[in-house]
Amino acid sequence: MPPTPRGALTPNRSLADLTWLRSGGPADWLFQPADEADLAEFLAALDPAIPVFPMGVGSNLIVRDGGIRGVVIRLGRGFNGIETTGETVTAGAAALDAHVAKKAAEAGLDLTFLRTIPGSVGGAVRMNAGCYGSYVADNLVSVRIVTRQGVVRDIAAAELNLRYRQSDLPEGAVIVSATFRAQAGDPAELEARMVDQIAKRDASQPTKDRSAGSTFRNPVGHSSTGRADDSHELKAWKVIDDAGMRGAIRGGAQMSPKHSNFLINTGGATSADLEDLGEEVRKRVFQQAGITLEWEIMRVGERLP
Structure with a gap:
């Protein structure tokens, strides 16, 4: 039995409605932490033998029909903030890639490649997502994680060994936020570029x-x-x-x-x-x-x- 957190902990929770493909079986437990401290305390107290699977918004995922053994962790409102300071953008792992691109553009910062990438920041970092010739690796400064042991750590991007659709995150670690450095740009031009990207995507893909x-x-x-x-x-x-x-x-x-x-x-x-x-x-x-x-x-x- 997992420890009792402040966030929502639901047994035998179907995951089908949490994936974009709308299929799949249940998780033994679905944990939606209230905040970073809640997540850290939960993982520190969780039996090390119980596997953990961090799940984003289910955009690039097939959950098999028999479901997932262990605890699935899904970050929500406490992890979707977006802040811009100077040439950097810090986003919670649950922030949608599209929202980060738009918020950055409003501040005159170019992360437009994120606009058409489905999913959230945590998944984008884990998979070194990219589009239009730009990748997370080109802009990532650091990530903040909670390890499987419940320790909060900041990791420089260089330590992640980002490569095509892969990264070297510690086993069982949950990304809680990421900081990007972006080139300056005119907000109106960045917005126009993203509108064009969306139009091209919708014309060629089954959105x-x-x-x-x-x-x-x-x-x-x-x-x-x-x-x-x-x-x-x-x-x-x-x-x-x-x-x-x-x-x-x-x-x-x-x-x-x-x-x-x-x-x-x-x-x-x-x-x-x-x-x-x-x-x-x-x-x-x-x-x-x-x-x-x-x-x-x-x-x-x-x-x-």
């Missing part, structure tokens, strides 16, 4: 459907900072198309006809439908092109028997 963003990583070379190697032009959507999998269906899951690297829940899809369709795509692409696509969507939890 009105239940998806989890890009399903697979582009099969290209990458530098240690996360930038794509321009000498390789392969795109995941192209090799999926070439394998004949655009629009492919399994149960309620489909590879979007609008953008074939988007896995969507057309209604009633199980997590098994979604993951199995993704694995079928990987198999077909390998048969067709000899390329092994790597999942960009995180898949967690247990499958049902």
Whole structure:
């Protein structure tokens, strides 16, 4: 039995409504801490044998139908503040990437690449999210975490070894905030750039459907900072198309006809439908092109028997 915190601790809590794909089983426990101190005290008192899974807004996630053993931690209102000072922006881990971009732009700071990245700051840092040639690694100064042992620490960005869709956070650590340094820009120009980004995204991606963003990583070379190697032009959507999998269906899951690297829940899809369709795509692409696509969507939890 976990310790009693000030925040909400809910047993056997379904996670389906907390993911963008709207599928998946329950967590043994869902913990929504009141604040940083509540989180630290809870983790310090929690049996070390109980696993912990920090969950953002569920934008890039498949929770398998059998659910997650242990404690899922989801940060809320106490962790979504955004402050600008000089050339820096400090945002709580639960702040939405889009909100951070807009708040920074209002202050004349350029974090516009975050505008079209689905999810929250914690996930963006953990996965070194990027768009339009810019990555979290280009702007991150430091992160504040609570370790699995309940210790609050500030970590310099250099210690995270940020690279393509990866970072080296301590096991079980929960990001509570991040500080970015940004270039100055004219607020009106930054706003116009973000409006253009949104228009381009909506024209090419199934933003009105239940998806989890890009399903697979582009099969290209990458530098240690996360930038794509321009000498390789392969795109995941192209090799999926070439394998004949655009629009492919399994149960309620489909590879979007609008953008074939988007896995969507057309209604009633199980997590098994979604993951199995993704694995079928990987198999077909390998048969067709000899390329092994790597999942960009995180898949967690247990499958049902």
